[in-house]
Amino acid sequence: MTQEGAKYPTVFTVDSYHTKPPPLPPRPGRRRNIGPTQxxxxxxxxxxxxxxxxxxxxxxxxxxxxxxxxxxxxxxxxxxxxxxxxxEPTKWSRLVEAPSKPLAHLTDGEDVKAHENNIMGWSEIPEPLLYKMTYKNGCLIFQDSGYYYIYSKVTFNVDSLVRHSIELKTKYYLGKKSITLLKSMQTSLSRPSNSFLAGVFHFYKGDAIFVKVSNMVHIARHESTENVFGAHMI
The missing domain is CATH 4.10.220 (Light-harvesting Protein)
Known part of the structure; x- marks a missing residue:
């Protein structure tokens, strides 16, 4: 039994759940910071x-x-x-490496046939030494323009006057069948004798050079190396 009029302290109960809501979950899709170490x-x-x-x-x-x-x-x-x-065979069968510039070297042979107007022919057996140049009907035809060293040697078996020249055919000179580039006229008392011509000239693509002699009968043809004709770019 309590006594009337007795005083007691007042007691209050606090429910923290209803006064403070719980923390919210992290939002979806939120990226975390990546540090330099990661x-x-x-x-x-x-x-x-x-x-x-x-x-x-x-x-x-x-x-x-x-x-x-x-x-x-x-x-x-x-x-x-x-x-x-x-x-193994290569595209350039005569040398280990192909020449760096155009060249040609022709020799005499048993298959050589005389051409018109005392133009010398050259052997095609075996295959002549040609690189970026063409041989046709006694003529060497240039495929590239430039300066070339040209040469020719012809051996004669008589002791009379002989004429030996290198001629040029070109479309840049009208009215002339050919132009004489080099010429030799000599008489030798010994047999056989030879004539050698050489020089440097500029040629255009399509130009052609050939060797001309005074008489085909006077040419010595004992060996292929007695008569040669060639050119190479310098």
Missing amino acids: VLLFLLVSVALSGMVIEAWLIYRLYHPSASTETALPSASKIIRDETLGP
């Missing part, structure tokens, strides 16, 4: 993985060579076989 770590991992992929590819190519690799790197047996049979 970026560096990502780069290092990417480089390491790339290195592993490249190394695996190299190991695979080492033990499984492709057809193109086998062609580029022939086996030792193929190299020995090629050395036994000699080098």
